[in-house]
Each structure stands twice: as structure tokens, then as C-alpha cells.
Amino acid sequence: MERENSYVSPNVDLEDGWGDEGSYEQSMERQASVQSAGIGGAGVEKEEVDKNGFIVQKLENIEKTQWRIVRETNETLGLTDDQSIILLRAFKWNTEKFQDKWLSTDNHSKLLIEQGLEFDQKIAKSFPYVNATLKSANQGYCQICYSQFNSTNAKADSLKCGHEFCSGDWTDYLSARVNQGFQFCISTTCPQHQCNMAVPHSMFVKYLTGADLKTYQKWFCKSYTDDNKKVRWCPFAGCDYCVIYKDGGIMEVNCKCGNSFCFKCGQESHKPSDCDNTKQWNLKNSAESENITWIMANTKDCPKCNKPIEKNQGCNHMTCRLCRHEFCWLCTGDWKEHGSATGGYYQCNKYDAAKKSGDQTILSKEKKIDDAKNELKKYMFYFERFNNHHKAEKHAKELLPVIQNKILMLHDVKNYPVGELNFLEEAINQVVRCRQVLKYTYVHGYYIKNEMELNLFQSMQEMLEKFCEHLHELIEKPLDPYLDPNIIERTPFYRYRDEQFARGR
Amino acid sequence: MQYSSAVVTPRIMKETKLLLEKTPPGVRVTVSEENPRHFLFDIQGPPGSFYEAGIFKVEIFLPSDYPMSPPKALFRTKVFHPNIDKVGRICLDILKQDKWTPALLIEKVVLSIQWLLGAPNLDDPLDTSVADVFKASPEHAEKTAREWVQLYAK
Structure with a gap:
């Protein structure tokens, strides 16, 4: 094949090709120069498999x-x-x-x-x-x-x-x-x-x-x-x-950009929750479906124009703002039928009677509303905690450069050997990782059906949460007291470190 | 070569000249006086079709990166056709970026539009309500189409 341009394709068997930090153009130039030297056979590759x-x-x-x-x-x-x-x-x-x-x-x-x-x-x-x-x-x-x-x-x-x-x-x-x-x-x-x-x-x-x-x-x-x-x-x-x-069963990738994700589904790392549940959860978080659940739990449709109405105060005598239809909030019946005969204007014994006699339509309606309310409560419980860990993870990530800076300062000012300071960075990374796992434990927990499994899971979750919170608290403590150049005594710092080790592991 | 909207490229000049000298049968062309990239065509409905007696006004505009991008074409006459909508937009493959090629010409576009009038494509309708009429009752569609020709395309 004739090549008219100096750059046609990069050669594959470059000796120094891997881990090169040079810019794209540079690498293109280099590839071009190697190219003109001729094409060799496929060489042995150096691949960094993590x-x-x-x-x-x-x-x-x-x-x-x-x-x-x-x-x-x-x-x-x-x-x-x-x-x-x-x-x-x-x-x-x-x-x-x-x-x-x-x-x-x-x-x-x-x-x-x-x-x-x-x-x-x-x-x-x-x-x-x-x-x-x-x-x-x-x-x-x-x-x-x-x-x-x-x-x-x-x-x-x-x-x-x-x-x-x-x-x-x-x-x-x-x-x-x-x-x-x-x-x-x-x-x-x-x-x-x-x-x-x-x-x-x-x-x-x-x-x-x-x-x-x-x-x-x-x-x-x-x-x-x-x-x-x-x-x-x-x-x-x-x-x-x-x-x-390459191979192996673990589907979690730690990318060089510092984030980790699931190779199977391409979402953020979601252990211990599985791909399907995570996807469903994310969909739930973003979709309208939760609005609908809320509407179901907190509103009733106007019996005439079918627009949902939220009752936030007042008595049972409702007047629809859209169609001016008057109805009773409890039984959704026409207000005209209500009066002294139904136990007074502001009482609805029709509702109680129907409930007592077991009117199926009213009961099933009630049940639907109750279910929706419970479901919403459960979801809010899990979401609140999920979101909490999500935010904490973000904060911990923001803390990383601060900690790295402190390490340098401790090294410069107090001459601690760098090797002895690495635990700080390890600790913050551990916190990020824990937060990530904890975040998705709530997704996993939300979808667990078996009660015994749930109990066991929750106690484990609680334990991880406890240690993670403690470590996070420790790492957020200001390091400034240890930076005072006038204090030569290092014992408090080592005590601080040992505490982290003891708690973090 | 850089194309710009202000400049009339040699290609556009050549195409315009060709269009004016050798206008295809059943077509009349006018170039806008203000903008040489703006054309107005009178296209005769193809013989034997529902539209045979009508004269349809079609506007064609050449975008700044013509011929890398397809020309924009719009019907200025109301027409009852499944691939032409109420505001005159046309559903034609060569007017779309993925089927257009720079070796096509304005002339080819005009001829394709004329051909489209004679060969409505019901599988790819732009106006579904019109397509439904065409599918359900071709006689009714023909009647309406011919009525519209009498009303608007004379």
C-alpha cells in the first residue's frame, strides 16, 4: 500500500509507548517518525493490568x-x-x-x-x-x-x-x-x-x-x-x-481519574447493590414516578373534573377551585347529600358507615392511599440516608487536596518523614470508599424483601456506618495544632495517628 | 476553499447559469434580486398525478456551507400530500444531511420534488393525518388533492 502522507498510522510496538505522559501531538509526531522507519512485526506489549x-x-x-x-x-x-x-x-x-x-x-x-x-x-x-x-x-x-x-x-x-x-x-x-x-x-x-x-x-x-x-x-x-x-x-x-x-470476575474499575465505576453497567460503583437495582433506584430518583406517588398519597381527585386536590386545611366541605363542585373530603360524595341527616354538616357518617359495613370500593381506595403513603415514607427514609452519604462522599473528596497539602506542611515544618504521614491520605481515601459503599447499601436495603436478611444487613450496615463516621470525624479534625513549630513533642500526633489506625481498620 | 453566505461561489454561479439556460421541462425559475442564494421555482405537477393541473411555488435557499450542506426547500403553495406538511416542509431523503451529497445539484432537488408529487411515499409520512386519508381511501385523497389544486395551485 502506498503512503503519501508521513502519518498514516501509529506503530504498535513502541518500546517506550506505555505510560507516556506526553501530549497527543507529541505522541503523533513520535509515531510518525517511527512509522517512516518502517513497520516491524507485532512486538511484546507491556500492559498494566490492575x-x-x-x-x-x-x-x-x-x-x-x-x-x-x-x-x-x-x-x-x-x-x-x-x-x-x-x-x-x-x-x-x-x-x-x-x-x-x-x-x-x-x-x-x-x-x-x-x-x-x-x-x-x-x-x-x-x-x-x-x-x-x-x-x-x-x-x-x-x-x-x-x-x-x-x-x-x-x-x-x-x-x-x-x-x-x-x-x-x-x-x-x-x-x-x-x-x-x-x-x-x-x-x-x-x-x-x-x-x-x-x-x-x-x-x-x-x-x-x-x-x-x-x-x-x-x-x-x-x-x-x-x-x-x-x-x-x-x-x-x-x-x-x-x-x-482483561479477565477475572470483578466488574469494578478504579479509573485513573480517581473515580470508580461498574464495568458491567457503566454506572458509578454501586457495591453492594446490584446493577439492576441501582438502575431502578436511579430511575426512581430522577423520574416522575415519585411525584405521582406523592400525589396519590396526599391528594384526592375532584369527583367531577378529576383534577387532583390537596387538602391542607379546613373542614371536610370541599369546593373544587376549577369546576366549583362541592363535595365531602371523606366520602367524596356530593355535598348536597350531607346535612343533619348524615350526622351534622361537618361530620360524615356515611364514610364511617361504609367503612363499618365494609364497602369494598371505599376500602380498596383507602388501602391504595395507605400503601402509597407507606411506600413514600419508606422511600424517603432510604433516600435521605442515600443522599446524606452521597453528600459526605463529595465533601470527603473535596478534603483530599487539603489533606495532601497538610501532609506537605507537616513534612516541611515538623520534619515528619513522608512515610509516616501517608496514613492521612489512606484514611481519606478509605472514607471516600466507605461513603460510596454505604451510599449503595441503602439502595440494596431498599430492595431487600426477606426480613431476616434485612435485619442482618442493617446491623452490618450500622457497624460500617459507625466506624466510617468516626474515621471521617477524626480526619476532619484540624491538623493545625500539630503544626506549631514551637512544640517539639510529637506524642500527641502519634496518638492521633494510632487512634485513626485503630478505628479505621 | 471557504464558502460564505455573502459570496456567490463559482459553483453557485455555474448552477444558476445552467438553471436559467437549460431549465428542466415543467419548471420556471426566478433568482431573488436581493439574495443570489435564494431561488423561487414554479413547478408543474407531474402529468398523470393528482397534481397535474397545478403550478406549485417552491422556495429554495442555499445555506452558507452549500454544497456541503443540503439546500433548504419549502413549498409556498398549499398542497394535500403525505410528505409535505401544512407549512410546506418537505420530507425528501436528499434534502437530509445524511443522504445529501455535494455532487447533487439544485436542478436534481427540483426534479426530485416534482417526482415526489407524483409518487407519494406513504411509509414515511410527514403529515400523518394526510397519509391516513391516502391509506384509508385513495379516492377521497385524490378528490381532496385535486380540489386543493383548484383552490391554491392555479
């Missing part, structure tokens, strides 16, 4: 993995970069499935035509004008900008289909597609109407520059990560790390 069996990587490293797969496919099947990329994408980056398909069929051109890698003669036949705008037929004019091809700035270029356009128009066209978004970018075809030739990777790299090229690289990577079940982006805002699942 204790949970995940590899947390930056965007450019993901790209390297992606290119390794492309290269391997090239070597096995004798394809070019462009062909492998488009075909692999069609098979959702499932190399085995693609190779099986490729090796089990002789009709490769059918596969290539389907993916827009070969020109489909059938289309040219059924849409004659697809052929009519080839260079020979369009009198030497570019079909996009209408300048003549042999004029100064219009160098013609085309895909395999032969539909030629000026290089400047290619740039404009591809830039427009890239900026329209991911879906548009990866489905880009030849600008000729009805021509289904796919625009390959090399074409984008050839004509795009600067921000457009960067955006393209992003989409290119996304085409790999989004279709791949073993890859997931960190869901936290502003984090561009990507996580590859």
Missing part, C-alpha cells in the same frame, strides 16, 4: 491496540489497512468471526462490494448518472466546485469508483462529515450521489489537518471502542480514559 483485571488506558494507547488488531488481520489475510479497518468495523472488531467468514468464502468481492470497498457495477447500471459524472463525461469540471480540473488549484482525486473531485473539495467534504458527528463520519461515502464507495481511513488522513484530523482520530477510535464489548469509556465527566476488560 488488580481487578482491567487495563486503564489513554486514548492514544487504545489506538495502538486497535492498530495492532488491524496489522494482525492484514498479515493473516493479506489485506490493506483501509480494507481491514472497514471490514473489521463491519464485524464489530470480532477478529475471529471476520477471519472465519473471510476464509470460508471464495466470493471476497461480494464482501468487499457490500462494505463499499469495491465499485458496485450493479449500481452504475441501475443509476446511469453515477457513471455519467466520471471525468470523461463531465467535461473536465469538478462536480462540487465547478472549476475545471486542469486549472491551477484543482487537483483531481477519486476513490476506486473513479468519481473525481478537486482536492480542496475533498478536504471540505470530509471536514464537513467529520464535524457532523460520529455516525456521519464513519458512514462517509463517495460524494457522488448513489455511489456507495466507502471513504477509507487513508483518505481522511490525507485530506484532513489540525482540529479536523484530531476529531477524525477520535471518531476512528470510537468506532473501535463503541462496538467492542470488552472496552468501555470512563463515564465520569471530563475523563478521557478508556478501560479494557
Whole structure:
């Protein structure tokens, strides 16, 4: 395959590639220089698999993995970069499935035509004008900008289909597609109407520059990560790390951005609650359903116009503000039927009588309201505590830089060895972790049906809560007293530390 | 090459010239005097269709990034058609960003609109109430369509 541009693809087997902190451009430059030195075989990779069996990587490293797969496919099947990329994408980056398909069929051109890698003669036949705008037929004019091809700035270029356009128009066209978004970018075809030739990777790299090229690289990577079940982006805002699942059963990822999330569902870490319950809970927190429960618990519908009414004061004689209908709050019957006969104007013995006699309609209505009220109470109980831990977790996270600063100060002012101060950071991290777990214990608890299980769970929850609160309290204590340079005695500080150790563990 | 709304690009000039010189049959074109990116077409209903006797006014506007973005087209004549709504918006694939390609022309758009009049697409309706009439009773739809032509497209 001919390469006209110095940067086509990053090489995969870089010796110093991993853990590189350099900027994207720098790494691109470096990749380009390695590229020009020639392509070697796939080398041995250094992968940092964390204790949970995940590899947390930056965007450019993901790209390297992606290119390794492309290269391997090239070597096995004798394809070019462009062909492998488009075909692999069609098979959702499932190399085995693609190779099986490729090796089990002789009709490769059918596969290539389907993916827009070969020109489909059938289309040219059924849409004659697809052929009519080839260079020979369009009198030497570019079909996009209408300048003549042999004029100064219009160098013609085309895909395999032969539909030629000026290089400047290619740039404009591809830039427009890239900026329209991911879906548009990866489905880009030849600008000729009805021509289904796919625009390959090399074409984008050839004509795009600067921000457009960067955006393209992003989409290119996304085409790999989004279709791949073993890859997931960190869901936290502003984090561009990507996580590859290697093996092992733990689905919890500690991302390098400091947050942790569940690999299975992509939500924030939610141990001990499971994915489904957590999802349901989050939905509950955000959805209208709770409003509806409240409305059910605290309002009755006007019997005439069916608008919900909340009774916040006054007697049982209700007058609907909307339709002026007068009714009794207790039995929702017409007020006209109420009077001395029903036990006085402000009493409703109809209601009591119905209740006594066991009128099913009234009783079932009552039960519904009671259930809703209880459900709402239960939910409010759990939500309040969930929210409380959520806020505490946030505060603890905010405390981390403060503590780190204090560690430095204690080291500078009082000459404590750094090793002896690390417990402070450990403690704050422990608090964050505990808060996170505690937060989701309330989700878990909310969905527990078995009473015995619930009792056991609650006592454990209580214990964790107690220790966590204590540790949190200790870590929030001002460290300033220990910073006084005039006091040389270190015992109080060590006592403080030992207390933390004793409580925190 | 940077396209801007103030500038008429060589492509637009060429297209305008082509449109004025070789106007497709059944179409009349006027270019707005204030804005050379604004076109007004009189499109004749295709023969044999419900709309055959009518002349329909269609406005076409070229956005600043034309031809990278599709032109905007709007019916200025009321028409009883499942793919054209009350305010004249048109549901046509090549007018959407994902099916439009810069190698298409204003002329092709106009011809497609004319073709759409003759071939209502009931699977992808823009105005569902009109589509329902077309589905339930084609005779009734034809009657209404022809009435509207008499009322508005003369």
C-alpha cells in the first residue's frame, strides 16, 4: 500500500509507548517518525493490568491496540489497512468471526462490494448518472466546485469508483462529515450521489489537518471502542480514559481519574447493590414516578373534573377551585347529600358507615392511599440516608487536596518523614470508599424483601456506618495544632495517628 | 476553499447559469434580486398525478456551507400530500444531511420534488393525518388533492 502522507498510522510496538505522559501531538509526531522507519512485526506489549483485571488506558494507547488488531488481520489475510479497518468495523472488531467468514468464502468481492470497498457495477447500471459524472463525461469540471480540473488549484482525486473531485473539495467534504458527528463520519461515502464507495481511513488522513484530523482520530477510535464489548469509556465527566476488560470476575474499575465505576453497567460503583437495582433506584430518583406517588398519597381527585386536590386545611366541605363542585373530603360524595341527616354538616357518617359495613370500593381506595403513603415514607427514609452519604462522599473528596497539602506542611515544618504521614491520605481515601459503599447499601436495603436478611444487613450496615463516621470525624479534625513549630513533642500526633489506625481498620 | 453566505461561489454561479439556460421541462425559475442564494421555482405537477393541473411555488435557499450542506426547500403553495406538511416542509431523503451529497445539484432537488408529487411515499409520512386519508381511501385523497389544486395551485 502506498503512503503519501508521513502519518498514516501509529506503530504498535513502541518500546517506550506505555505510560507516556506526553501530549497527543507529541505522541503523533513520535509515531510518525517511527512509522517512516518502517513497520516491524507485532512486538511484546507491556500492559498494566490492575488488580481487578482491567487495563486503564489513554486514548492514544487504545489506538495502538486497535492498530495492532488491524496489522494482525492484514498479515493473516493479506489485506490493506483501509480494507481491514472497514471490514473489521463491519464485524464489530470480532477478529475471529471476520477471519472465519473471510476464509470460508471464495466470493471476497461480494464482501468487499457490500462494505463499499469495491465499485458496485450493479449500481452504475441501475443509476446511469453515477457513471455519467466520471471525468470523461463531465467535461473536465469538478462536480462540487465547478472549476475545471486542469486549472491551477484543482487537483483531481477519486476513490476506486473513479468519481473525481478537486482536492480542496475533498478536504471540505470530509471536514464537513467529520464535524457532523460520529455516525456521519464513519458512514462517509463517495460524494457522488448513489455511489456507495466507502471513504477509507487513508483518505481522511490525507485530506484532513489540525482540529479536523484530531476529531477524525477520535471518531476512528470510537468506532473501535463503541462496538467492542470488552472496552468501555470512563463515564465520569471530563475523563478521557478508556478501560479494557482483561479477565477475572470483578466488574469494578478504579479509573485513573480517581473515580470508580461498574464495568458491567457503566454506572458509578454501586457495591453492594446490584446493577439492576441501582438502575431502578436511579430511575426512581430522577423520574416522575415519585411525584405521582406523592400525589396519590396526599391528594384526592375532584369527583367531577378529576383534577387532583390537596387538602391542607379546613373542614371536610370541599369546593373544587376549577369546576366549583362541592363535595365531602371523606366520602367524596356530593355535598348536597350531607346535612343533619348524615350526622351534622361537618361530620360524615356515611364514610364511617361504609367503612363499618365494609364497602369494598371505599376500602380498596383507602388501602391504595395507605400503601402509597407507606411506600413514600419508606422511600424517603432510604433516600435521605442515600443522599446524606452521597453528600459526605463529595465533601470527603473535596478534603483530599487539603489533606495532601497538610501532609506537605507537616513534612516541611515538623520534619515528619513522608512515610509516616501517608496514613492521612489512606484514611481519606478509605472514607471516600466507605461513603460510596454505604451510599449503595441503602439502595440494596431498599430492595431487600426477606426480613431476616434485612435485619442482618442493617446491623452490618450500622457497624460500617459507625466506624466510617468516626474515621471521617477524626480526619476532619484540624491538623493545625500539630503544626506549631514551637512544640517539639510529637506524642500527641502519634496518638492521633494510632487512634485513626485503630478505628479505621 | 471557504464558502460564505455573502459570496456567490463559482459553483453557485455555474448552477444558476445552467438553471436559467437549460431549465428542466415543467419548471420556471426566478433568482431573488436581493439574495443570489435564494431561488423561487414554479413547478408543474407531474402529468398523470393528482397534481397535474397545478403550478406549485417552491422556495429554495442555499445555506452558507452549500454544497456541503443540503439546500433548504419549502413549498409556498398549499398542497394535500403525505410528505409535505401544512407549512410546506418537505420530507425528501436528499434534502437530509445524511443522504445529501455535494455532487447533487439544485436542478436534481427540483426534479426530485416534482417526482415526489407524483409518487407519494406513504411509509414515511410527514403529515400523518394526510397519509391516513391516502391509506384509508385513495379516492377521497385524490378528490381532496385535486380540489386543493383548484383552490391554491392555479
